[in-house]
Amino acid sequence: MGPNSDASERIARIASHLNPMEKNECCSLRVGNCRSKGGASGFKVAILGAAGGIGQSLSMLMKMNPLVSVLHLYDVVNTPGVTADISHMDTAAVVRGFLGQKQLEDALIGMDLVIIPAGVPRKPGMTRDDLFNINAGIVKTLCEAIAKCCPKAIVNLISNPVNSTVPIAAEVFKRAGTYDPNRLLGVTMLDVVRANTFVAEVLGLDPREVDVPVVGGHAGVTILPLLSQVKPPCSFTPKEIVYLTERIQNGGTEVVEAKAGAGSATLSMAYAAVKFADACLRALRGDAGIIECAYVDSKVTELPFFASKVRLGRGGVEEFFPLGPLNDYEREGLEKAKKELAVSVEKGISFARK
Numbered sequence: 001m002g003p004n005s006d007a008s009e010r011i012a013r014i015a016s017h018l019n020p021m022e023k024n025e026c027c028s029l030r031v032g033n034c035r036s037k038g039g040a041s042g043f044k045v046a047i048l049g050a051a052g053g054i055g056q057s058l059s060m061l062m063k064m065n066p067l068v069s070v071l072h073l074y075d076v077v078n079t080p081g082v083t084a085d086i087s088h089m090d091t092a093a094v095v096r097g098f099l100g101q102k103q104l105e106d107a108l109i110g111m112d113l114v115i116i117p118a119g120v121p122r123k124p125g126m127t128r129d130d131l132f133n134i135n136a137g138i139v140k141t142l143c144e145a146i147a148k149c150c151p152k153a154i155v156n157l158i159s160n161p162v163n164s165t166v167p168i169a170a171e172v173f174k175r176a177g178t179y180d181p182n183r184l185l186g187v188t189m190l191d192v193v194r195a196n197t198f199v200a201e202v203l204g205l206d207p208r209e210v211d212v213p214v215v216g217g218h219a220g221v222t223i224l225p226l227l228s229q230v231k232p233p234c235s236f237t238p239k240e241i242v243y244l245t246e247r248i249q250n251g252g253t254e255v256v257e258a259k260a261g262a263g264s265a266t267l268s269m270a271y272a273a274v275k276f277a278d279a280c281l282r283a284l285r286g287d288a289g290i291i292e293c294a295y296v297d298s299k300v301t302e303l304p305f306f307a308s309k310v311r312l313g314r315g316g317v318e319e320f321f322p323l324g325p326l327n328d329y330e331r332e333g334l335e336k337a338k339k340e341l342a343v344s345v346e347k348g349i350s351f352a353r354k
């Protein structure tokens with residue numbers, strides 16, 4: 001074979017993958033089979049729900065992450081277009097698209113990290129728990145496939161209601177015999193991102209300098225910002241504490257109402273999800289001292305799942321930090337949060353055990 005036939009083979013191979021829908025392949029876009037662009041030493045990441053409001057921005061931002069070598073985009077609709085679009089970005093990660101249930105397992109085999117933003121979002125007037133009936137089943141199905149195809153992957157679960165979907169995922173993994181509590185993380189990073197932003201506004205600081213621990217869960221009163229532990233150390237008036245706590249707890253609803261029926265937070269969520277996923281990948285790489293808040297299987301309180309600061313490492317969660325000293329306002333908030341969380345956790349567990 002001369003150089004010309006090598007070149008035409010290469011061109012034919014690439015061209016044959018440009019429009020798989022026309023060729024009735026409608027599925028596994030083989031764009032990823034073209035030459036690796038240099039990210040061979042990174043991690044393999046799958047996004048389930050990649051064509052959605054969060055999924056698209058998240059996919060784009062993960063394609064920009066130098067720690068990612070392979071990016072699998074899975075959804076039940078529209079992945080061919082999203083994949084073709086994102087695959088033109090001149091960053092190292094190789095992108096492959098997967099469409100529909102039949103391709104779910106192919107999307108998951110060999111993944112190091114699976115991020116799940118699949119499911120329906122809220123409309124005005126709904127609570128996150130109102131999404132349970134649809135999203136519980138979606139999360140269950142996706143986690144069954146994860147247990148089968150990449151049981152050692154770190155899972156970042158975004159789909160609401162997170163307070164219940166994480167317990168569902170845990171039950172699915174337990175039933176499959178693959179449960180590693182340290183590798184299942186409910187993403188509450190958006191609460192921290194919001195808290196940092198709103199606190200920085202009040203203090204007149206750059207939000208990047210602010211660190212607010214947010215514990216509990218991811219819905220209403222279960223979102224508990226610990227304003228007494230803000231870094232840099234600072235103090236608030238009682239009025240500021242009530243304003244900030246309520247704004248952080250209602251941040252999601254603020255966006256849902258502003259979008260007026262067109263969904264919930266997608267852009268800030270994609271930002272938060274990437275911030276969290278990047279922390280998980282740096283921890284997987286072996287970087288030290290990575291501490292984030294996440295909703296996890298936990299012994300920090302008497303509840304089986306709770307969001308708090310955790311240290312991430314190669315095995316996922318490697319250390320749980322205690323809540324630290326709370327003031328009266330926070331102690332009262334914690335009791336309210338635990339009461340509601342207990343119900344949401346139980347709801348998830350009993351759904352999965354049915």
Ligand SMILES: NC(=O)c1ccc[n+]([C@@H]2O[C@H](COP(=O)([O-])OP(=O)(O)OC[C@H]3O[C@@H](n4cnc5c(N)ncnc54)[C@H](O)[C@@H]3O)[C@@H](O)[C@H]2O)c1
Nearest residue numbers: 049051052053054076117118119120121158159160190269
């Ligand atoms: N954890 C958080 O902080 C947080 C923040 C924002 C939104 N959310 C939640 O994330 C979820 C997604 O929000 P969105 O705005 O991206 O919604 P969206 O409707 O824009 O996108 C959801 C995507 O999931 C896909 N999907 C549905 N069923 C699927 C299945 N079985 N397998 C794979 N994909 C499937 C849809 O096709 C769609 O593309 C919602 O449940 C929302 O409440 C969580």
Ligand SMILES: O=C(O)C[C@H](O)C(=O)O
Nearest residue numbers: 122160251252253264265
């Ligand atoms: O509020 C929602 O329904 C979406 C998400 O949980 C959020 O906090 O923005």
